[in-house]
Amino acid sequence: MSDTHLAPGLASADANWSAVVAHLSTDPPDLVVHTGDITIDGAHRDDHLDHGRARLGELPCPWLAIPGNHDIGDMAPTTMPVTAARRDAYEARFGPGNWSTDVGAWRIVGIDVQALVGLAADDDRWKWLGEVLATDGPKMLCCHRPLWPAPSDGEHAGRYVPEPARSRLGALAASGDVRVIATGHVHQRASLRRDRISLEWAPSTWAVLPEWVQPTIVTKQVGYVEHLLGEDVTSRAVIPSSITQFTIGVDFDSPYDH
Numbered sequence: 001m002s003d004t005h006l007a008p009g010l011a012s013a014d015a016n017w018s019a020v021v022a023h024l025s026t027d028p029p030d031l032v033v034h035t036g037d038i039t040i041d042g043a044h045r046d047d048h049l050d051h052g053r054a055r056l057g058e059l060p061c062p063w064l065a066i067p068g069n070h071d072i073g074d075m076a077p078t079t080m081p082v083t084a085a086r087r088d089a090y091e092a093r094f095g096p097g098n099w100s101t102d103v104g105a106w107r108i109v110g111i112d113v114q115a116l117v118g119l120a121a122d123d124d125r126w127k128w129l130g131e132v133l134a135t136d137g138p139k140m141l142c143c144h145r146p147l148w149p150a151p152s153d154g155e156h157a158g159r160y161v162p163e164p165a166r167s168r169l170g171a172l173a174a175s176g177d178v179r180v181i182a183t184g185h186v187h188q189r190a191s192l193r194r195d196r197i198s199l200e201w202a203p204s205t206w207a208v209l210p211e212w213v214q215p216t217i218v219t220k221q222v223g224y225v226e227h228l229l230g231e232d233v234t235s236r237a238v239i240p241s242s243i244t245q246f247t248i249g250v251d252f253d254s255p256y257d258h
Contacts, residue, residue, distance in 0.1 A: 001032065001224035002144075002184020003204035005070065006052040007040040010255060012246050013206040014055070020205050020224060021058050023240035028061040029226070030103050033110065035184040035202060036068025036144035038094070040255050043073045043086050053093040064101065065094045066110040068144040068185060072097075075118035077157060082118035098125055100132045106140060106229045109133065113143040117165045126168070133176030140180040140227065141173055146201055147181060150190055153217045159186060173197060180233050182225070189225070189237050190218035200225055200235045207246035222246065 001020065005013045024032070034056065039048040049071070056063060067090045069075075073082035091097060097112025109132055116125055133139060147161045147169055161169060173181060180198045187208050190201040201218065208220040223239040248254050 001205055002035040002202040003037040003068070003187055003206060004034070004052070004055075005037055005040045005204065005206045005255075006055050007045075007048045007255070008051050010040060012244070012252050013040070016205050016207075016222065016243050016246070017055055017058075019240045019243040021060070022242065023238070025060045030061070031101070031108065032059055032061055032063040033108065033142050033182065034063065034065035035142050035182060036066050036114075037070040037184065037204075038065060038068070039071055042071040042090065043069070043080055043082075046089060049089060049093050056094075064099055064108075064110055066099075066112055066142060066144060067094070067097050067114055069114055072112075072114055073118065074158075075114060075162065082114045084119065087112070087115050087119070098128065104229060106138050107132070107135065108140045108142065110142045111169075113145055113161060113165075113169075117161065130172055130176075133172050133178065135176075137177065138229075138233075139176060139178045140182055140229070140233070141178045142182045143169075144183065145185045146183045146190075146199065147173075148194060148199070150192060150217050170194075180227065180235070182227070186217065187214070187220070188216070188218050189221050189223070191235060192218075198233060198235065200227070203237070205243070207248045207251070210247055210249050213249070 038052040042049040072086040072090045073080050100109045145161045182200045184202045187204040189203040192199040202225045222245050228234040
């Protein structure tokens, strides 16, 4: 799941998060991975990080998270750059932004792509990533931004992992038996392919962006993605029955304006 955008007083995000937690509680998964933008403004406000951490603690199963641009800042070009201090504030609450864990025969690898690209001298993290992807067995790679544009979209500085990091990550994934790259950030749902890698975009659990802010690239919906890992992977969108399909700036005032 992705882009919950939790914050004190943001009722729409809280309500949809409660719908997700209630739905998962009926049949808890082995693991939840949050692919970032846990908060609406954790990069600036510790109370947003604290609120997001408390609400993730309601999940009825193990979970791991990686930060998004709203949590620790963004890569260039941006007016809100990722910094070591912002990353440290996030990790004090949610744990390391780079991690790997095994679920059955699969290795799930999370990478803090914001810091990987946005902070200089991150060679140790690149080295760690190469080593963990070089191990045997199928893998799912999780990061906040999609690596490549959707076929219906062009290059967009704020939407996808930029070069040269994109090619470097793509090469590591191709050589490391990565079967799935799971991402968020775009607030749209997509299931795409690049060679033998499935590219699964999780939508926001909170809300979609209006057309005048972001056009429809794939599918605008609110929910999350379920991955069933076996000999291969089956991925499907899940829309809990009690979740509301909010549109930012239509169903409520946009918090981005403040």
